[in-house]
Amino acid sequence: MRIGVLCSGGDSPGMNAAIRGATLRGVDVHGFEMVGFVDGWRGFHEGETVELDRPAVRGLSGQGGVFIGTSRVPPFDGGPGEADLTDFRARFADYGLDAFMLIGGNGTQRVSSILHDSGIPVVGLPKTIDNDLDGTDYTFGFDTAVSIATEAIDRLRTTGDSHRRCMVLEVMGRDAGWIALHAGMAGGAQAILVPEFPESIDQVCDWVTSVRDRGRSSLVVVAEGFALAGNGSQVTRDGRDGFGRLRLGGVAESLAPVIEERTGIETRATVLGHVQRGGAPTAFDRVLATRTGIAGADAALHEDWGTMAALRGDRIEMIPFADAVGRLKTVPDDRYAEVRLNFG
Numbered sequence: 001m002r003i004g005v006l007c008s009g010g011d012s013p014g015m016n017a018a019i020r021g022a023t024l025r026g027v028d029v030h031g032f033e034m035v036g037f038v039d040g041w042r043g044f045h046e047g048e049t050v051e052l053d054r055p056a057v058r059g060l061s062g063q064g065g066v067f068i069g070t071s072r073v074p075p076f077d078g079g080p081g082e083a084d085l086t087d088f089r090a091r092f093a094d095y096g097l098d099a100f101m102l103i104g105g106n107g108t109q110r111v112s113s114i115l116h117d118s119g120i121p122v123v124g125l126p127k128t129i130d131n132d133l134d135g136t137d138y139t140f141g142f143d144t145a146v147s148i149a150t151e152a153i154d155r156l157r158t159t160g161d162s163h164r165r166c167m168v169l170e171v172m173g174r175d176a177g178w179i180a181l182h183a184g185m186a187g188g189a190q191a192i193l194v195p196e197f198p199e200s201i202d203q204v205c206d207w208v209t210s211v212r213d214r215g216r217s218s219l220v221v222v223a224e225g226f227a228l229a230g231n232g233s234q235v236t237r238d239g240r241d242g243f244g245r246l247r248l249g250g251v252a253e254s255l256a257p258v259i260e261e262r263t264g265i266e267t268r269a270t271v272l273g274h275v276q277r278g279g280a281p282t283a284f285d286r287v288l289a290t291r292t293g294i295a296g297a298d299a300a301l302h303e304d305w306g307t308m309a310a311l312r313g314d315r316i317e318m319i320p321f322a323d324a325v326g327r328l329k330t331v332p333d334d335r336y337a338e339v340r341l342n343f344g
């Protein structure tokens with residue numbers, strides 16, 4: 001069996017470990033041929049490939065990023081219509097492929113599902129630092145991002161306390177506030193602002209003021225996709241990503257002066273940005289990613305097509321794409337309520 005492997009969407013710490021796990025199991029144990037497409041669908045369109053075998057994945061488990069690259073280049077020119085899919089199938093056959101292993105988040109697994117429905121054998125490996133992919137408890141990369149954001153909170157707290165300032169930390173999370181929620185809990189933030197639960201500026205300022213009134217300095221964590229209640233909208237930067245979506249970022253910088261003006265407390269903003277996606281994965285993410293890759297290779301052996309390697313409790317289970325795509329896994333009411341009671 002010849003399997004094409006590619007990554008799509010933002011990189012996520014653990015992608016290398018997942019490819020290594022899949023290759024060691026797929027090539028060495030099951031006797032597959034595996035080929036990686038460089039920079040996601042760009043490599044597929046332009047014929048840039050790398051053979052995956054034991055030497056190619058040596059020492060990768062602890063390395064950040066992904067050595068074959070990733071991108072948001074789309075798989076099809078169009079919708080896809082039947083003509084797009086016919087062209088796609090012809091290209092798939094030209095490469096001598098029997099199946100795809102697609103590593104990505106909600107968008108990529110939506111593509112996996114489309115390809116599977118059009119008759120192309122696919123297994124999916126879930127990744128995203130945002131942890132917003134449904135059907136799986138955690139995606140690799142999330143734990144690393146949370147660890148980095150937590151360290152940032154710890155560091156901001158000592159300087160913020162020293163100057164009696166309010167520190168606002170912006171973390172990633174386009175549609176879901178999982179990184180903000182977990183890092184905020186781990187770092188004891190005084191307020192956590194997530195896209196799922198808009199809060200008014202009056203409420204945010206009340207929390208910051210009450211923290212000052214009991215002699216402490218506030219640490220506010222805000223997810224990039226947060227918008228103020230009422231007529232607030234997400235804060236965007238110039239430009240769009242490779243999928244045409246507006247780039248998010250800057251909500252901390254827009255909140256900080258308003259908090260300062262309304263509370264009289266000096267307030268500073270920090271945008272963590274891509275630091276939280278870079279560097280070595282945590283041990284948890286290395287193990288999760290490796291097991292995810294192994295499960296994907298085993299699924300290919302059993303021709304368990306149309307499935308994604310999901311973490312369920314402490315087990316990796318192959319679940320149908322339909323259980324993972326079409327909706328996002330967002331922070332539920334009870335998880336937000338349990339932290340909100342102690343804000344301020």
Ligand SMILES: Nc1ncnc2c1ncn2[C@@H]1O[C@H](COP(=O)(O)OP(=O)(O)O)[C@@H](O)[C@H]1O
Pocket residue numbers: 008009010071072073074075079080104105106107108109110111127128242243
């Ligand atoms: N519904 C869709 N139809 C066709 N291509 C899609 C669709 N959704 C996503 N894609 C492609 O998959 C890529 C990866 O999705 P994206 O949401 O950017 O990352 P992730 O897979 O990490 O969620 C997109 O940039 C786009 O090229």
Ligand SMILES: O=P(O)(O)OC[C@H]1O[C@](O)(COP(=O)(O)O)[C@@H](O)[C@@H]1O
Pocket residue numbers: 009010011105106127128129130172173174224241242248277
């Ligand atoms: O700057 P980039 O690479 O476009 O990515 C920014 C986005 O990627 C993420 O880090 C991860 O999103 P995906 O999992 O959908 O790729 C988001 O939190 C963020 O909005």
Ligand SMILES: [Mg+2]
Pocket residue numbers: 009105106107108
């Ligand atoms: Mg996505």
